[in-house]
Amino acid sequence: MNRVSRLMPRRGLAVLPLAVALAGCQSLTWPMGGGDGTTPEMRAGTIGAVAATSDPQAGQPSAPVRLESASASAEPVSLETVMASYRSLLPLVEDPRKQVTIRHRLADLEFTRAERKMADTAQDELDDAIEAYQALLREYPDRAGNDQIYYQLSRAWELRGMTSQQLSALNTLVERYPDSSYWTEAQFRRADLLFINGRYDEAEQAFHQVAQTSQQQQTDPSFLVNAYYMRGWSQFKQGQYRLALTSYIEVLDRVLPEGQPVQDIDQRNKTLIEDLFRVFGLSLSYLEGAETLQALFRQTGSRPYEILIYDRYSSLLLEREQYSDAIDVYEAFIEDHPGSRWAPRYHMNIIATLELAGFERTLPERKAEFVANYGLYSSYWRNAEPDTLVYIREQLEQLLPELADRHYLLAGKAESETSARDNYYRAAEYYAEFAATFPSHPRTPERLFLLGETYLELEDWASAIEAFERVAYDFPYEGQPPARAAEAGYASVLAYREYARAWQAESASEQQSYEDMQQLNRLRFANAFPADSRAPDVFFMALQREFDQQNWEDSVAMSSRLAAWQPAPRKELITEALLLSGHSLFELERYAKAEQAYRDALVAMAETDERRDGVRENLAATVFRQAEQLAAAGNVDAAVSEYLRVGAAVPESALRANAEYDAASLLVTAARWDEAISVLTAFRAEFPDHELIDTVPPKLALAYRETGQWEQAGDELRRMVALASTPEEQRQNLQIAAELYDQAGNTGKAIDTWRQYANAYPEPADAYMEASNRLAELYQAEGDITRRDFWLRRQMAFVDDNPESSDDRMRWLAASASATLAREALERYDAISLTLPLNESMVAKTNALEEAVNAYQKTASYGLSAFSTEAGYQIAHIYGRLGADLMASERPPGLSELELAQYELLLEEQAYPFEDNAIDIHEQNIRRAREGIYDEWVQRSYEALKRLLPGRYNKQEITAGVVNELG
Numbered sequence: 001m002n003r004v005s006r007l008m009p010r011r012g013l014a015v016l017p018l019a020v021a022l023a024g025c026q027s028l029t030w031p032m033g034g035g036d037g038t039t040p041e042m043r044a045g046t047i048g049a050v051a052a053t054s055d056p057q058a059g060q061p062s063a064p065v066r067l068e069s070a071s072a073s074a075e076p077v078s079l080e081t082v083m084a085s086y087r088s089l090l091p092l093v094e095d096p097r098k099q100v101t102i103r104h105r106l107a108d109l110e111f112t113r114a115e116r117k118m119a120d121t122a123q124d125e126l127d128d129a130i131e132a133y134q135a136l137l138r139e140y141p142d143r144a145g146n147d148q149i150y151y152q153l154s155r156a157w158e159l160r161g162m163t164s165q166q167l168s169a170l171n172t173l174v175e176r177y178p179d180s181s182y183w184t185e186a187q188f189r190r191a192d193l194l195f196i197n198g199r200y201d202e203a204e205q206a207f208h209q210v211a212q213t214s215q216q217q218q219t220d221p222s223f224l225v226n227a228y229y230m231r232g233w234s235q236f237k238q239g240q241y242r243l244a245l246t247s248y249i250e251v252l253d254r255v256l257p258e259g260q261p262v263q264d265i266d267q268r269n270k271t272l273i274e275d276l277f278r279v280f281g282l283s284l285s286y287l288e289g290a291e292t293l294q295a296l297f298r299q300t301g302s303r304p305y306e307i308l309i310y311d312r313y314s315s316l317l318l319e320r321e322q323y324s325d326a327i328d329v330y331e332a333f334i335e336d337h338p339g340s341r342w343a344p345r346y347h348m349n350i351i352a353t354l355e356l357a358g359f360e361r362t363l364p365e366r367k368a369e370f371v372a373n374y375g376l377y378s379s380y381w382r383n384a385e386p387d388t389l390v391y392i393r394e395q396l397e398q399l400l401p402e403l404a405d406r407h408y409l410l411a412g413k414a415e416s417e418t419s420a421r422d423n424y425y426r427a428a429e430y431y432a433e434f435a436a437t438f439p440s441h442p443r444t445p446e447r448l449f450l451l452g453e454t455y456l457e458l459e460d461w462a463s464a465i466e467a468f469e470r471v472a473y474d475f476p477y478e479g480q481p482p483a484r485a486a487e488a489g490y491a492s493v494l495a496y497r498e499y500a501r502a503w504q505a506e507s508a509s510e511q512q513s514y515e516d517m518q519q520l521n522r523l524r525f526a527n528a529f530p531a532d533s534r535a536p537d538v539f540f541m542a543l544q545r546e547f548d549q550q551n552w553e554d555s556v557a558m559s560s561r562l563a564a565w566q567p568a569p570r571k572e573l574i575t576e577a578l579l580l581s582g583h584s585l586f587e588l589e590r591y592a593k594a595e596q597a598y599r600d601a602l603v604a605m606a607e608t609d610e611r612r613d614g615v616r617e618n619l620a621a622t623v624f625r626q627a628e629q630l631a632a633a634g635n636v637d638a639a640v641s642e643y644l645r646v647g648a649a650v651p652e653s654a655l656r657a658n659a660e661y662d663a664a665s666l667l668v669t670a671a672r673w674d675e676a677i678s679v680l681t682a683f684r685a686e687f688p689d690h691e692l693i694d695t696v697p698p699k700l701a702l703a704y705r706e707t708g709q710w711e712q713a714g715d716e717l718r719r720m721v722a723l724a725s726t727p728e729e730q731r732q733n734l735q736i737a738a739e740l741y742d743q744a745g746n747t748g749k750a751i752d753t754w755r756q757y758a759n760a761y762p763e764p765a766d767a768y769m770e771a772s773n774r775l776a777e778l779y780q781a782e783g784d785i786t787r788r789d790f791w792l793r794r795q796m797a798f799v800d801d802n803p804e805s806s807d808d809r810m811r812w813l814a815a816s817a818s819a820t821l822a823r824e825a826l827e828r829y830d831a832i833s834l835t836l837p838l839n840e841s842m843v844a845k846t847n848a849l850e851e852a853v854n855a856y857q858k859t860a861s862y863g864l865s866a867f868s869t870e871a872g873y874q875i876a877h878i879y880g881r882l883g884a885d886l887m888a889s890e891r892p893p894g895l896s897e898l899e900l901a902q903y904e905l906l907l908e909e910q911a912y913p914f915e916d917n918a919i920d921i922h923e924q925n926i927r928r929a930r931e932g933i934y935d936e937w938v939q940r941s942y943e944a945l946k947r948l949l950p951g952r953y954n955k956q957e958i959t960a961g962v963v964n965e966l967g
Helices: 079-092 096-121 127-139 146-160 163-176 183-196 200-217 221-237 241-255 267-286 290-300 306-319 323-336 343-357 363-374 379-383 386-413 417-437 444-457 461-473 483-503 508-528 535-548 552-563 571-587 591-604 612-632 636-649 655-669 673-686 693-706 710-723 727-744 747-760 765-782 785-801 808-831 838-860 865-887 897-931 936-948
Strands: none
Touching (some): 079 096, 127 146, 146 163, 146 183, 163 183, 200 221, 221 241, 221 267, 241 267, 241 290, 267 290, 267 306, 290 306, 306 323, 323 343, 343 363, 363 386, 386 417, 444 461, 461 483, 461 508, 508 535, 535 552, 535 571, 571 591, 571 612, 612 636, 636 655, 655 673, 673 693, 693 710, 693 727, 710 727, 747 765, 765 785, 765 808, 808 838, 897 936
16 A cells, blocks of 8 residues: 655644555655755654743743854754754753753754654664653653653654654553644544554544534644545445445545635645545445435535536446446436536436447437427526537527527438327427527528428418518528528528418408508519519519509509519519509500500500400500590590590400490580581491490480581481380471471472371370371372372371360361362363353363362361451352352353343253352351451451442441640
8 A cells, every 4th residue: 555645744734635646545744854964843742842831741832942142043953963062951951840841952953963864865764762762761661741752752663664662652642641742643544544444443433533622622723634534535445435424524625625715725735626526426436326425415405516526426337338327427416416507417427428339219208308308498497507508509509500400300200190290280380499599599590591491391371471580580680581581581481372372260450450461572572582583473463462462652653663573583574574564554554655555555465365355455454544635625626536446555445345336425415516426427337236336326416406407417317217215206306307308498208207207196186187187298299199198187087086185286286288179170160161061061170169168168077266257258158159160151052132131041940049159158157257357358258248348338438537736
C-alpha cells in the first residue's frame, strides 16, 4: 500500500487531503523542519516551545528559550549553537523542574536536527532524540507534559518507519491522556495506522471518535472532515457500503457547503472530493446502484452536491460500459429532481448512452419524452432558468426536426390509414413546435413548409394554409424571397381550393367569411411574388371572384393591373382580363371604356375562339348603351348616330335591329320625319321578321302623315289593320287608312278601303253611315251610278231599320241619299215627254211620276227640313209639271177645230188635278216659313205659287212712305 506523505501542521489545518492511491487509503505525515538550516518556529504546546513554569509536573509550558544577538541586525542563531547553549546551561541549573524543561527542550532540538538531517541526507540520526525522550519518560513517568513526549516519539518512530512503535506511542497517548491537546491528532494518526494495518473495524471506531471529539470540541475542522472520510473508507473495507455512504455524506457536507461550486474549492480539497466521488461510486456499485443512491438522498435529504455524485457515478458506469446502470442513475435523478437544471441534461445523457450502447429501438421514445418534458409547452419550460433554456433549445433544434421527419416517413410507409394519420399528427406537432420554439431560426420556414404538407395529408386545410402562409409572408427575407416562400404561398392557394369544398355545409355568412379570407390569400400571393409565373393566374382567380361578387370598381382596377402585368402573362389571361374589364365597365355604365376593352379583347383573342361572337355582341351593346345615354341627355343627333353605329360596328349584332329601331323612334319623337321614314323603311326591309316589326307601321304612318304623304300613310294603316290585336283597333286603322287614301286622292284605294270597312263594320252606326256615304260619293265621282246607288240605299236602309238609334247625322245622310235618288227619279220623270199615242206615253210619265213622288216622299220621311222642303217643292213641281206637260203634249193630227177644242178641254180636265195638287203642296211647303224655315225650296215654292196663283201670291206690295221728319 503506497501512501502519499504530506507536510502538515499540528494545529490550524485547513483540510487534510490524504489521497489514497490504488487502495484508496490515506494517512497523515508528521511536520518537518524548514530544511534551510534555520531554526523552525516552535509550536505552542510542544517541547520545542517550552515555557517557564513554577511546577514542571503541572505540565504548564515555560517561555520559549531563544538565543538572540545584542543587536537587531545580528545573524540568526544556528540550531547547533542553541543546543550547545542548552547543554552548557544544564549543569548550571539547580532547579530540577527547570532541568527537566531544558532536557525536554534539548530532546526536541535534537529531534528537529535529526529530522532535518533525514530530510536533507536521508541519514537516520534519531537515536539521541529517541533516547532523550525515553529517558525522560523513565525518569518522570507521571509528568504532566509526557503527552507531548509520546507525541514526538510517535513522530520519530514514523520517520524510521517503525509503525508498531509509533502505534504503541499513540496508543499510550490516547489511553493515558484523553484530555491532551494532542489527543485528536494522535487518535487520527492511530486510526490511520490501524487502517494501514488492515484493522478496519478498530480504525472505524478510532476515526469515529475523532469525528465525535472534533465535532464536540469544535476543533480544527480538517480532522473532522478526514475522520469522516477515513471512517467511510474503513466501513468500505469492511463491506459496510451503506454506512460508508453516510460517512461520505458527512465529508461532502463539510467540504462542499451549500452554494459553493467545486471550482471554488482549493486544489487539495478538489483532490479529496474527486477521490471521494470515486469511492462513492464504488460503494454504490456494490449495492443496488441508482436505487441505493436515490434512497440515500431521500433519507438524508437533497444536497447541493448531489448532482456531482450522480454525475461521477454515471461516468464511472459509462467507463465500465454498464450502460443500463448509467441510464438508471440518470432516471433516478430526474425522478427525484424533475425541476432541476440538470434534468434535461441527464435526459439527453440517457439518449446519448442509448446511442453509445446501440439501443436504438427506444431512442425515438426517449427523444419524444424530452420534447414533452422540457419543450416549449412543458411546465418545465415556464420555470427554467435562461441558461437551461439555452441548453434545451440546443437539443430541441436537433430533436424536433428528427422526430417530425421520422413520423412523416412512418406515415408514408404505414399499412393502415389510422396508423398513417397518427404519424402525420405526430409529425405536425413536432414541426409546429419547432416553429414555435425557433420563430427566427433559418430552418423554420422549411419546417413550416413540411408542417403545411403534413396538414395536407391530414386534410386539415385551415392549418395547412396557416403554415404555408407563415412560410410565404412572415419572415423578413433579405432581398428576393426564396423559391420556397413562393412555393408555400402557392401551396396555400391550392389548399384554399380544397378547403372550399368543406364550406358547403356552412351558413351563407360563414361561407362569405371563408371566401373573403381566400380572396386575401390570393392577393397576398400575387402581391408578394409578382414575378412568379403562377402569380398572374392566381391574381386572375382573385379578379374573377371580385367580378362574381359584383365589385365592379375593384374588377376594373384589377383587370387593368393584370393586363399590364410584368413579366407579361400568357395571352389568354390578358384576354380574360380585358373581357372582365369590359363586363365590369359595362356594369358601371362606362360604356365608352367598356367598348374599348372589348375591342382590345377581340384583338387579343384568337380567331378560333368560340367566344368572339359573344364579345362582338357585347361590343355592340356598349355602343347601344352609349346611344341610350345620349338619348337620355337629350342629345338626339349624337344618340341617333350611336344607334346607327351599332350596325356599323357589329353588322351581325342582334342589337342592330333594336338600335336602328330606337334611332327611328328617337327621330319620330324629335319630329325629324324624313330621317325617321328613311330609317324605318330600311329597318323593315332589313329585319322583316323582327319582333318590333309590327310597331313600324304606326310610326311610318305618323311620319307620312306629318310629311303629307297620305297614300303611304294609308298603306301603313292598311298594314296596321292586319296587325291590330282587337277588332276595334282593326276597324279604326281601316277607317283611318280609307281617310288617308281619300286625302291622297287615290280613289281606287279609297273605294276599296271604304268598301272593306263598310262591309266589315256595320257598327258603330255613325261610322258605317259615313263610310257608306263616302263610297257613294266616290262612286259618284267615278261615274259608277249603280254602285253609288247601292251605297245610297244602304244608308237609307240602315236608318230605316234602326230609327231609334239613328242620330241627326245619320238621318241627314239617309235623307241626303234619298234625295239623291229622288233627284235622279225626277230627272227620269222630266226626261219623259208626252207624245202620241198619248195613252202610252202617259203611262210611262205617270209611272215615272209615281217613282219620283215616292222617292221624294221617302226623303221627306226622314223629317229633315232641308230635305223636306226640297221634297215638297219637287213633288209639287212633279205634279205641276205633269199638268203642264199634258197641256203641251202633241195633238193628234187630223182633228177638227171642234175636236181639237174638245181635245184640249179634255186635256185641261186631266191636267187640272195635277196642277191643283201642285198648288196644295207648294202652299204646304211655304207654311214652313211660319216655323222659321225659309230656305231655297220654300222660296222656290213661293215663286211657283206666284205663277200658279198670281192673284193670291203675285200682288204688288203697298209700302207706306217713310216719315223723315217729325212735325
